[in-house]
Amino acid sequence: MTNILINTWTSLLPVDDDHPYRIGAWTPQTNEWNATEMAVQGEIPQDLNGVYLRNTENPLIPALDRYHPFDGDGMLHSMSFTHGTASYRNRMIETKGLAAELEHGSALWAGLAESPKKSIRQDGWGARTRMKDASSTDVVVHNGIALTSFYQCGDLYQLDPHTLENLGTTSWNGVFPAEGVSAHSKVDESTGELLFFNYSTTYPYMHYGVVSANGDLVTYTDIPLPGPRLPHDMAFTQNFSILNDCPLFWDEELLKRDIYATQFHKEMPTRIGVIPRHGTSSDIQWFECEATYVLHWINAYEEGDEIILDGYFEFDPSPTMPPNADLNTRLFRFLDLYALQSRPYRWRLNRRTGLVKEGPISDTITEFGMINNAYAGHKYDYTYSAMPVQGWFLFEGIIKHSVQKGSEESFRFDDGTYCSETVFAPRTNSQSEDDGYLISFTTNTVTETSDCVVFEAQRLSDGPIATIRLPEKICSGTHSYWSNQNL
Ligand SMILES: [Fe+2]
Numbered sequence: 160m161t162n163i164l165i166n167t168w169t170s171l172l173p174v175d176d177d178h179p180y181r182i183g184a185w186t187p188q189t190n191e192w193n194a195t196e197m198a199v200q201g202e203i204p205q206d207l208n209g210v211y212l213r214n215t216e217n218p219l220i221p222a223l224d225r226y227h228p229f230d231g232d233g234m235l236h237s238m239s240f241t242h243g244t245a246s247y248r249n250r251m252i253e254t255k256g257l258a259a260e261l262e263h264g265s266a267l268w269a270g271l272a273e274s275p276k277k278s279i280r281q282d283g284w285g286a287r288t289r290m291k292d293a294s295s296t297d298v299v300v301h302n303g304i305a306l307t308s309f310y311q312c313g314d315l316y317q318l319d320p321h322t323l324e325n326l327g328t329t330s331w332n333g334v335f336p337a338e339g340v341s342a343h344s345k346v347d348e349s350t351g352e353l354l355f356f357n358y359s360t361t362y363p364y365m366h367y368g369v370v371s372a373n374g375d376l377v378t379y380t381d382i383p384l385p386g387p388r389l390p391h392d393m394a395f396t397q398n399f400s401i402l403n404d405c406p407l408f409w410d411e412e413l414l415k416r417d418i419y420a421t422q423f424h425k426e427m428p429t430r431i432g433v434i435p436r437h438g439t440s441s442d443i444q445w446f447e448c449e450a451t452y453v454l455h456w457i458n459a460y461e462e463g464d465e466i467i468l469d470g471y472f473e474f475d476p477s478p479t480m481p482p483n484a485d486l487n488t489r490l491f492r493f494l495d496l497y498a499l500q501s502r503p504y505r506w507r508l509n510r511r512t513g514l515v516k517e518g519p520i521s522d523t524i525t526e527f528g529m530i531n532n533a534y535a536g537h538k539y540d541y542t543y544s545a546m547p548v549q550g551w552f553l554f555e556g557i558i559k560h561s562v563q564k565g566s567e568e569s570f571r572f573d574d575g576t577y578c579s580e581t582v583f584a585p586r587t588n589s590q591s592e593d594d595g596y597l598i599s600f601t602t603n604t605v606t607e608t609s610d611c612v613v614f615e616a617q618r619l620s621d622g623p624i625a626t627i628r629l630p631e632k633i634c635s636g637t638h639s640y641w642s643n644q645n646l
Contacts (some may be wrong), residue, residue, distance in 0.1 A: 162630040166191040180228035184577045184602045184635045187217045192630040194247040200626040205243040206587040209643040211598045214298045215636025230270035233295030239321045250323040256291035286311035287339035297342035300642035301353040312339035312357045331376040343392040360387040380439045394456040404430040407452040423477035446508045452476035457528040460538045464511040472504035494552035501526045527580045553577045575605040582641035609633040
């Protein structure tokens with residue numbers, strides 16, 4: 160094993176930290192590693208070539224008052240595969256916010272569970288809606304560069320997808336939107352375009368844009384909404400992009416007093432907006448659907464007059480609290496996907512009639528679904544979702560679901576081992592949609608170790624075919640990405 164310790168960051172967190180989302184599987188790291196020749200159980204496939212990236216919330220600085228795991232500073236992990244070998248790196252995402260807080264010696268911004276009135280920085284600098292722009296939510300690879308992003312709309316931080324070299328923020332030749340970019344921008348592998356949105360507390364409340372394959376912002380348009388909203392994800396088909404206005408949002412009157420309280424309005428529809436890929440606000444067609452909140456979409460495609468849209472429908476977006484719930488239970492209720500009852504669901508949006516047919520695909524509680532990226536925007540069959548842990552924002556297994564046939568196959572890790580959002584990596588010269596591998600990072604809280612696990616996507620329940628030991632236990636996080644880009 161060759162593990163080279165590249166750098167160790169200084170953590171300002173207490174040594175005897177007991178915050179439930181900074182211990183166990185959520186223990187932040189301070190070390191940055193380069194690792195090759197890692198111990199492998201099984202065999203790394205020769206026809207697995209590309210890079211698996213995962214962003215994590217990895218705080219180095221205590222919160223002003225109440226830490227929420229979505230406040231954590233970004234740390235990016237990469238596992239590059241080439242012809243039967245693998246190499247691993249991890250790096251802090253060197254955001255301007257992290258640098259400012261380290262220089263200050265303590266937190267400058269209030270987090271998600273804190274009042275923005277408590278922020279020491281009150282000059283509007285940071286994520287565009289509020290908070291430090293931690294760039295810790297999501298990652299994609301566009302135009303050969305890894306782009307990390309933050310769900311409260313911020314800059315896009317650029318890193319080399321293999322070396323994780325810090326390449327600064329993207330400017331798109333000087334026209335990067337003042338409103339920032341949300342997490343969950345989408346790369347269309349067919350065209351190389353990057354599709355994105357942002358949202359804010361002021362009119363028009365949302366924008367949508369397209370960046371060309373070579374990095375030029377070619378479309379940017381207002382998406383007027385009835386008020387401030389909390390969209391988290393978008394989807395696309397070959398010709399359309401799909402935005403949303405779910406009836407769970409900040410109270411507009413309270414917002415004027417800087418109070419960010421969310422409320423679910425079960426009497427209001429979920430509105431799904433369909434816009435031509437390079438359209439403007441006048442081209443958008445809104446569809447009214449059953450009230451819910453959709454954290455993540457799975458995929459979308461066109462079929463005749465219809466747009467088929469798959470995502471996770473929350474059957475209880477605002478779960479009631481158990482009696483005598485403690486502070487942490489109240490703070491983290493929206494992290495419990497069992498409480499939210501998040502299930503795969505299909506919307507059929509008829510562009511000609513404006514009518515919607517909708518309903519569940521499966522009764523299984525899952526979220527964080529990934530697909531074969533080559534099928535994004537196209538008719539597809541398979542999604543690979545995370546099996547959440549009841550009461551926690553952790554994943555204990557992987558489930559492969561056929562959205563066309565309705566079949567399911569799963570793999571559950573040993574007790575105390577938690578996986579990441581799991582990507583599909585096509586085999587070199589892949590012959591079918593699921594001809595390839597599933598890749599995830601795991602954190603074992605019993606042995607205090609982490610691995611990168613590789614499964615045959617057509618034989619998920621058989622378990623990993625390769626288990627690669629990482630230099631140290633890594634922190635849990637949110638989103639990941641597979642890029643076919645070779646070393
Ligand atoms: Fe997300």
